[in-house]
Amino acid sequence: MQTTFKLFTALLACAATATSLGQTFRVGKEAGLPVSQTVTVESDADFENFTGITHGVSGVIRIDAAKKTGSGRLEIDLASIDTGVPLRNEHMRSPQWLDTAKYPTAVFETTSVRHKAGDTYTVTGRLTFHGVTRTITTDVEARLIRESAQSRAARFKGDVVRVKGQFRLRLSDYGVKIPEIAKGKVAEVVTIRFDVFGQTG
Amino acid sequence: MIRVLGVVGWASIAVLVLTFGLERFLASKAVLAQRVRLPDANVEALFGGEPTPIGSPQTYVILDPKALLPDKGPGGVALLDDGCLQREGSYPLQLKTVEFVGGIVRWVAAGLAGLCLGNRWFLLRRRARLQRSREGS
Numbered sequence: 016m017q018t019t020f021k022l023f024t025a026l027l028a029c030a031a032t033a034t035s036l037g038q039t040f041r042v043g044k045e046a047g048l049p050v051s052q053t054v055t056v057e058s059d060a061d062f063e064n065f066t067g068i069t070h071g072v073s074g075v076i077r078i079d080a081a082k083k084t085g086s087g088r089l090e091i092d093l094a095s096i097d098t099g100v101p102l103r104n105e106h107m108r109s110p111q112w113l114d115t116a117k118y119p120t121a122v123f124e125t126t127s128v129r130h131k132a133g134d135t136y137t138v139t140g141r142l143t144f145h146g147v148t149r150t151i152t153t154d155v156e157a158r159l160i161r162e163s164a165q166s167r168a169a170r171f172k173g174d175v176v177r178v179k180g181q182f183r184l185r186l187s188d189y190g191v192k193i194p195e196i197a198k199g200k201v202a203e204v205v206t207i208r209f210d211v212f213g214q215t216g
Numbered sequence: 217m218i219r220v221l222g223v224v225g226w227a228s229i230a231v232l233v234l235t236f237g238l239e240r241f242l243a244s245k246a247v248l249a250q251r252v253r254l255p256d257a258n259v260e261a262l263f264g265g266e267p268t269p270i271g272s273p274q275t276y277v278i279l280d281p282k283a284l285l286p287d288k289g290p291g292g293v294a295l296l297d298d299g300c301l302q303r304e305g306s307y308p309l310q311l312k313t314v315e316f317v318g319g320i321v322r323w324v325a326a327g328l329a330g331l332c333l334g335n336r337w338f339l340l341r342r343r344a345r346l347q348r349s350r351e352g353s
Contacts, residue, residue: 049258057271063313066251066271068298099307160262169258177263199316210268212259 038080040176040213042089043073049170052211054091058202065103071095076176076213080159083130087140087178089211091121111194118145126150134158138180147189155180162216172216181208218339225332232325239318242277246311249276249284249294251301270298275311280304 042052052072058065071092078085094115098104108115125140131154139152160166160175185204186193193201251274252267273293278284283300301308 050256053253053268055270059272061312062316063310064271064274068270099301158263166262169261171258171262175262177259206272208269 037077037085038174038215040076040078040174040215041074042076042211042213045073046214047172048212048214050212052209054207054209054211056096057206057208059206060200060202062200065098065100067096067098067104067107069093069096072209072211076178076211078157078159078176083136085128085136085157086125088122088124089209091123092119093121094119106197112191113145121145123151142184144184145189145191149188151182151184153180153182171214174215176213177210178213179208179210181206183207218336218343221332221336221339225329225336228325228329228332232322232329235318235321235325239314242309242314243311245277245279246275247278247284247294248273249278249296249308250274250289251296251298252285252289253298267295276308277311277314278308280306283308 042048051070054069054072056067069092071094072089073092074087074089076085076087076089093113094108096104096107098107107113110117121142121144123140123142125138127139129137131137134156136155136157137152138155139150141148142151156179158177160171160177162171162174166175183204183206187203193203250272251270253270254267255263255265269289273289276296278296282304283297283306285295285297287295289295296308
C-alpha cells in the first residue's frame with residue numbers, strides 16, 4: 016500500500032514538473048495581444064481566386080520548449096470571414112454554405128505535436144467545421160520569443176509565440192456542398208493559412 | 217425580319233471585336249502580384265518586417281497603382297498592400313476572370329452572329345430566288 020502511495024506521489028510530482036516546464040500562451044483579443052491574428056481561406060476556381068480573411072481567432076497554445084512539443088486549441092469565428100465582397104460574405108454565411116448561425120466557429124484541437132527541424136513542427140489534430148470533425152496533419156512554423164525589453168517595448172506581455180502554417184481542406188468532407196449555380200466560382204478544395212500570436216502574460 | 221437579323225448579327229460582331237479589344241486593354245494592365253498585409257510595428261520589432269501573404273500570387277488588372285508597394289516579393293512578384301485596397305474599397309479584378317467572362321461573351325457573340333447572319337443570307341437568297349421565279353413567270 017505504502018509502495019503504491021509512493022509511486023502515485025512520484026507520478027504526480029513528474030506530472031507537475033512536466034506541466035511547469037510547459038508554458039501556456041493565450042491567443043486572441045481576450046489575451047490583450049497588441050497584434051491581430053490572421054486566418055485566410057483561399058478558393059482557386061476557374062472564374063476567380065478569392066481569399067476570405069478573419070482576425071477572429073482565440074484559444075491557447077501550450078509549448079514545452081525543453082521537450083520540443085506542445086498542444087493547443089484554436090477557435091475561429093466563421094461569421095467574421097470577409098471575402099472583400101459583401102454579397103459573397105452574405106452567401107457564405109447562409110444555411111446553403113457555412114451556415115454560421117448553426118455552426119459559428121471552426122475549432123482545431125491538437126492530438127500530437129512532433130518536432131521536425133528548426134522551428135518546424137508536424138501537428139496532428141481534430142478540426143471541427145460545419146458540424147463535422149476530421150483529423151488533419153500539417154507542418155507549422157512556431158517561433159518563440161522570450162520576454163525582453165524589446166518584447167515589452169512592443170507591448171507584449173510575457174513570452175511570445177508566433178505560429179504559422181497552412182493546410183488544404185475539401186469542403187465536401189465537412190458536408191459543405193457547392194450549389195450548381197456556384198460551380199466554377201468556388202473551389203472544391205480550399206487552402207487555409209494561419210498566422211497567430213500568443214503571449215503568456 | 218431580315219433587317220432585324222442583320223442588326224443583331226452585325227451588333228454581335230461589334231461585341232466580339234469590342235470584347236477582344238477590352239480584353240487586350242485589361243491584359244496590358246495586368247500584373248502578377250501578391251496581396252500582403254504589412255506587419256504592424258510591434259510584429260516588425262520582434263519577428264522582422266516580412267509581410268503576411270493574403271492568398272497566393274494572382275495576375276491582377278491594376279488600373280490604379282496606388283496599392284502597389286515599391287518592394288518585390290519572392291521571384292520578383294509585385295506586392296499589393298491589402299490595407300490600402302481595403303481603405304480604398306477596391307477589389308482588384310483578376311485577369312482569369314476577364315478571360316473567363318471574355319471567353320463566354322466571345323462564344324455567345326460568335327454563335328449569335330453566325331446564326332443571325334447565316335439566316336439573313338439564307339432568307340435573302342430565298343427572296344431573290346422567289347423574285348426571279350416571279351419575274352420568269
